[in-house]
Amino acid sequence: MKLLYIVPNINNEGGVARILSVKANYLIENLGYEVHILTQNEGFFPLFYSFNENIVFHDIILKGNFFQFFQSYKNSLKNKIKTIQPDVIIVCDNGLKAYSIPFILKNKIPLILEMHSSKFIQEKEISKGIFSKFFSNIGNTYKEIGANKYDKFVVETSESIKEWDVKRTIVIPNPLWFASSKSSSLANKKVISVGRHTYEKGFDRMLEIWKKVVVKHPDWTLDIYGKSSENSDLRLFAKNLGIANSVAFYEPVRNIEEKYLEASFYLMTSRFEGFGMVLIEAMATGLPCIAYDCPCGPRGILIENKNGFLIENGNELDYVKAVETLIENESLRIEMGKNAKISSQKYSIDAIMETWNQLFIETKNG
Incomplete structure (x- = not known):
């Protein structure tokens, strides 16, 4: 055909x-x-x-x-x-x-x-x-x-x-384009997110959240992988927020699976998502995920309190609490990470x- x-x-x-x-x-x-x-x-x-x-x-x-x-x-x-x-x-x-x-x-x-x-x-x-x-x-x-x-x-x-x-x-x-035999140890004080620097991906919202998180947890870092944009200078935004030392920006890489394995959980703050491919990629490496309940992909992938947290869209306070919960509770990270790995298998x-x-x-x- x-x-x-x-x-x-x-x-x-x-x-x-x-x-x-x-x-x-x-x-x-x-x-x-x-x-x-x-x-x-x-x-x-x-x-x-x-x-x-x-x-x-x-x-x-x-x-x-x-x-x-x-x-x-x-x-x-x-x-x-x-x-x-x-x-x-x-x-x-x-x-x-x-x-x-x-x-x-x-x-x-x-x-x-x-x-x-x-x-x-x-x-x-x-x-x-x-x-x-x-x-x-x-x-x-x-x-x-x-x-x-x-x-x-x-x-x-x-x-x-x-x-x-x-x-x-x-x-x-x-x-799911890869079947990972490995899982993250979830022990590194590092969080990851992947996506283009565009309005729909909502990284400006993520940086606002991270600013509040690092007040209590300054030893944790956020890695963002994605194509930068002339219309969205996130590096400057992070600098203006005073969090440039705790956020690292990287251009897209082909070996993104390896980067997931270095992190302890995944963040998504998109304004719109048709699916959220990065969520199942992260889950396949054993990462719990936190996402806004935006229209309308994440709610079809994440199971609240099982493989991650699904936060009311735009509720920054609840999102910060979820991030702090995964940072402070290693046993919960591990439990959710195992569930995330299992959830990814249906793809x-x-x-x-x-x-x-x-x-x-x-x-x-x-």
């Missing part, structure tokens, strides 16, 4: 790029699929993650104002699909253009929309004014109209279903990719 994935770009260290590399490689190496990936504006080079050499990459160049951009996207998309002739198309994009694809192609080829984010995701803080809310509501309405035109709508947790009024929805979680790649395999077969056959 021939698959075509449509995604804005994969030349980055983000979760979508990692998951697509894992799934595409598995489909080729274990299930015999032919996989094509279509990006835009040279979005497939250079690659950070490893993609199988048999994957066929395509790219379209999009420029100009809104109308020129959309017209170019429409024409280029039709031409590429006519050339590739896929059996099934999978769209991994939360931009508004993704919800236009069913109208462009008119369902001549089976379409799957694979959602990796919250419906209400924001790339930056928006105004609370009436016009901002008006345009936001229009955008969300258009998303639901477009999503309902797809043959299948795939979300990553059952909680995500509640955000959408979309038929033909199926839940398929992300697969086995073999089981999850068989679910995808069956979905592709059913979708192709109508």
Whole structure:
């Protein structure tokens, strides 16, 4: 079977790029699929993650104002699909253009929309004014109209279903891309977090929390791994908060499993999450996790007081208490770490990719 994935770009260290590399490689190496990936504006080079050499990459160049951009996207998309002739198309994009694809192609080829984010995701803080809310509501309405035109709508947790009024929805979680035989000792006075320095990831909230934590526990440190951003100078923010000596920032690394093993628990303060791949990665190495109950990935992964803590979104006081609890209670860390390791096993790649395999077969056959 021939698959075509449509995604804005994969030349980055983000979760979508990692998951697509894992799934595409598995489909080729274990299930015999032919996989094509279509990006835009040279979005497939250079690659950070490893993609199988048999994957066929395509790219379209999009420029100009809104109308020129959309017209170019429409024409280029039709031409590429006519050339590739896929059996099934999978769209991994939360931009508004993704919800236009069913109208462009008119369902001549089976379409799957694979959602990796919250419906209400924001790339930056928006105004609370009436016009901002008006345009936001229009955008969300258009998303639901477009999503309902797809043959299948795939979300990553059952909680995500509640955000959408979309038929033909199926839940398929992300697969765990590594099976760690090791577990952290949970003895190092170090906490870890992983993610891009963007508004949605909420690292500004994490630093505010850490400022309060180190007052009582100045011997603990926080390591943050992720792509820095010109629009978010977290290093300067940490300096202004007076915590620069207890926070270390690192660019993305391929051997992130080793970094999890050096830490004692994991922190997530995202404003929005479609799933939270980093949570199951951390859990696979035996780390308890603390996360805000944001829309809407963490609540589908964390079990309160078992493998971590799920904190009311924005409740900084409770979050600080949870961090201090794990710092001060080693036996609780160890118990939660064991439970986290067990919880991660349900994300086995073999089981999850068989679910995808069956979905592709059913979708192709109508």
